[in-house]
Amino acid sequence: MLLTNGLAMMCKLEDRNLETFSDYERKEYSVFCELLKLVPSLKSQLSSSDEGDVVAIAELIQRGANGARADDTKGMKCAILRVTGDQWPIILYANYMYDAKDPWNGLLHSGILISAYKYIFTSPSSGDLKELKATHSCNARIHALIAYVAIQAHFSLTLAQVFPHTDLLTDLERFYNSILKLLDDLDERDEVNQLLQWWNR
Numbered sequence: 001m002l003l004t005n006g007l008a009m010m011c012k013l014e015d016r017n018l019e020t021f022s023d024y025e026r027k028e029y030s031v032f033c034e035l036l037k038l039v040p041s042l043k044s045q046l047s048s049s050d051e052g053d054v055v056a057i058a059e060l061i062q063r064g065a066n067g068a069r070a071d072d073t074k075g076m077k078c079a080i081l082r083v084t085g086d087q088w089p090i091i092l093y094a095n096y097m098y099d100a101k102d103p104w105n106g107l108l109h110s111g112i113l114i115s116a117y118k119y120i121f122t123s124p125s126s127g128d129l130k131e132l133k134a135t136h137s138c139n140a141r142i143h144a145l146i147a148y149v150a151i152q153a154h155f156s157l158t159l160a161q162v163f164p165h166t167d168l169l170t171d172l173e174r175f176y177n178s179i180l181k182l183l184d185d186l187d188e189r190d191e192v193n194q195l196l197q198w199w200n201r
Contacts, residue, residue, distance in 0.1 A: 003058045006032030007046055035061075085174025089154055104191045108146060108179075109198060116153040142196060143183040151176045 009021065009029045018026060036043045046054060090096045092113065094106030151172055183192050 002028065002032055002035070003046060003054050003061075004051075005029075006035075007054070082171075085171035085176070086178045088175070088178070089157075091153060091157065092150060104188075104195075108150065108195055110153075112153050113146075113149055116156070117149045120149060120152060139196070140184075142199070143180055143192075146183065146195075146199065147176050147179040150179055 005025075005028055009025065009032070012021075018029070021029070042057075045057065049057065090098055091110055092108055093099075094109035094111075096110060097106060099105035154175060155172060182188060183195075185192075
């Protein structure tokens, strides 16, 4: 429409003054003129083209604009939205609140994690958690289970449909391993035991 209307206004301007057009028409014509400046040969091509050629030229311009926008979006996500695995999302915390003075406060207690656990290990509509029994011999399994639930919940909030081999948005493997590392840290044993008791309840 921009090309067709721009060409029509260019013809009309031979007989009329630009001020006789509406504000919208003047703005549209201004955009058309800027496009002609960006592509120097475009004016002559449009002037010598029939309606079908104008539509084809417009489709090429639109395809280029769409491609550039897609490249910008993809590049920007990689450049500014990349979250490293050791930067944990707020979804891991109870009430989605992080306490800088006490990082363990509510950690791995969120409603999203509970919902993810129920979905994975019981039926999606179930209100009952399968029992987790934290004994010394199976702590490693429970740690892995909690980390697995966290990674699934985290991934479910991304736009990706399947786990990518190279994840440009989130470093999920590092995220998983960083949770396991914390849960296996002997210096954090008291907090981890409290966490396991909470999951058992």
